[in-house]
Amino acid sequence: LQKEALEAVAAARSTDEVERVRVRYLGRSAELTGIKKNIGRLSPEERREVGRAANLASREIEAALKKRAEVLAEAEREERLRSEAVDVTLPGAPYPRGHLHPTRRVIDDVVDFFVGLGYRVAEGPEVETDYHNFTALNIPPGHPARAMQATFFLDEGLVLRTHTSPVQVRTMLVQRPPVYVVVPGKTFRRDSDPTHTPMFHQIEGLAVDRGITLAHLKGTLAAMARHVFGGGVGIRLRPSYFQFTEPSVELDVSCFLCGGGDPDCRICKGAGWLEMGGAGMVDPDVLEEVGYDPEEYTGFAFGFGPDRMAMVKYGIPDLRLFFEGDLRFLNQF
Numbered sequence: 001l002q003k004e005a006l007e008a009v010a011a012a013r014s015t016d017e018v019e020r021v022r023v024r025y026l027g028r029s030a031e032l033t034g035i036k037k038n039i040g041r042l043s044p045e046e047r048r049e050v051g052r053a054a055n056l057a058s059r060e061i062e063a064a065l066k067k068r069a070e071v072l073a074e075a076e077r078e079e080r081l082r083s084e085a086v087d088v089t090l091p092g093a094p095y096p097r098g099h100l101h102p103t104r105r106v107i108d109d110v111v112d113f114f115v116g117l118g119y120r121v122a123e124g125p126e127v128e129t130d131y132h133n134f135t136a137l138n139i140p141p142g143h144p145a146r147a148m149q150a151t152f153f154l155d156e157g158l159v160l161r162t163h164t165s166p167v168q169v170r171t172m173l174v175q176r177p178p179v180y181v182v183v184p185g186k187t188f189r190r191d192s193d194p195t196h197t198p199m200f201h202q203i204e205g206l207a208v209d210r211g212i213t214l215a216h217l218k219g220t221l222a223a224m225a226r227h228v229f230g231g232g233v234g235i236r237l238r239p240s241y242f243q244f245t246e247p248s249v250e251l252d253v254s255c256f257l258c259g260g261g262d263p264d265c266r267i268c269k270g271a272g273w274l275e276m277g278g279a280g281m282v283d284p285d286v287l288e289e290v291g292y293d294p295e296e297y298t299g300f301a302f303g304f305g306p307d308r309m310a311m312v313k314y315g316i317p318d319l320r321l322f323f324e325g326d327l328r329f330l331n332q333f
């Protein structure tokens with residue numbers, strides 16, 4: 001019996017197995033335990049003989065179990081350490097890095113330029129009242145300009161703002177001159193073609209102070225264009241019309257992509273100039289509406305389309321690509 005037990009101990013391949021062997025040969029229902037229990041029924045001589053042999057066997061088996069368990073426990077510990085080892089010197093798994101959207105880069109660039117000139121950044125709501133989006137800007141109810149702006153009308157006199165110009169009004173209503181603000185934001189019109197998307201961005205600017213003239217506007221726009229597109233770029237102001245500026249102009253930037261004369265140029269299409277936005281001197285009616293004295297103060301305002309600017313800057317022929325979220329497109333920037 002002892003020999004069989006010792007062989008079983010030697011054959012055990014894990015501490016769990018050693019435990020099973022212990023139960024089998026020394027446990028409550030083991031054969032050896034039975035022998036010890038029944039020792040009382042033997043004759044005195046037999047008792048001594050059997051008792052000694054049984055105890056000896058128990059002790060030997062116990063010792064063998066202990067030794068085997070120790071060896072196996074050590075091996076198991078080592079195996080665990082090996083399998084759970086962490087190599088802290090391994091380089092981390094590369095984490096994909098995002099980057100700014102091309103429109104966002106242009107917005108940041110333009111805003112940085114104006115902040116550098118001392119302008120403050122202002123923002124306003126995308127769901128705007130009819131009053132701020134139109135009426136206060138000299139576009140009264142029933143005016144055809146409302147239809148021209150392809151407005152998304154909401155309930156109760158609210159609209160999705162069609163331009164960032166309502167933030168001019170909001171700023172002037174809460175602040176006295178001098179005012180120098182730049183206003184980046186989202187704007188909305190019912191439009192979709194290669195150069196129009198229902199949501200697009202504008203960057204508004206407003207400067208109201210004593211003695212502001214159209215020359216200040218032109219110098220500011222020229223410096224902005226050089227900052228965003230590079231030193232060689234020229235600007236041109238064309239007469240235009242907006243209800244809230246007088247006089248009004250359209251801002252063009254010279255086609256620096258292909259010199260302008262190239263009829264195959266995807267972006268300029270041979271025109272030589274690219275339209276960037278509208279601008280003008282703030283209409284005295286608008287100044288009066290917000291409680292400024294037009295005899296004392298004058299101002300200029302402008303509104304650019306940074307999506308269009310990004311199209312030009314990066315040579316993208318279709319504006320809609322900017323908003324489709326296709327990573328094959330976006331990852332090129």
Ligand code: PHE
Pocket residue numbers: 162163164165204242245277278279280301302303
């Ligand atoms: N808000 C005008 C537009 O969306 C642009 C503009 C802004 C014109 C400021 C003049 C002054 O078309």
